[in-house]
Amino acid sequence: MVTDCLLCSRGIEHCHGSLVVHSDGTAECTDITCEDLHVDMHELVLECVQLTGGCVCVDALVAS
Numbered sequence: 282m283v284t285d286c287l288l289c290s291r292g293i294e295h296c297h298g299s300l301v302v303h304s305d306g307t308a309e310c311t312d313i314t315c316e317d318l319h320v321d322m323h324e325l326v327l328e329c330v331q332l333t334g335g336c337v338c339v340d341a342l343v344a345s
Contacts (some may be wrong), residue, residue, distance in 0.1 A: 299325040303338045 286294045298312025300323040308318045320322035320326050 294322070295324070296322045299323065299327060301327050301329050301332065301336075303336065305338060308313045 286297070294317075296310060296315045296317065298310040298311055298315050300308055300310050300318065300320060302308045302320075308320075310318060310323065317323075329338060
């Protein structure tokens with residue numbers, strides 16, 4: 282079984298973390314070493330409302 286990352290083996294720049302995009306347009310990655318928060322750098326991109334338990338930014342938006 283091969284466990285190497287296909288993108289790594291092809292020399293394609295990418296992040297192994299998941300990108301979470303918030304309602305205000307900001308984003309954060311689950312990989313603390315990630316420096317490029319662009320959608321194209323991540324295979325998994327989620328809106329924060331998809332997170333189990335939601336997100337505090339959505340609560341703040343509703344309260345406004």
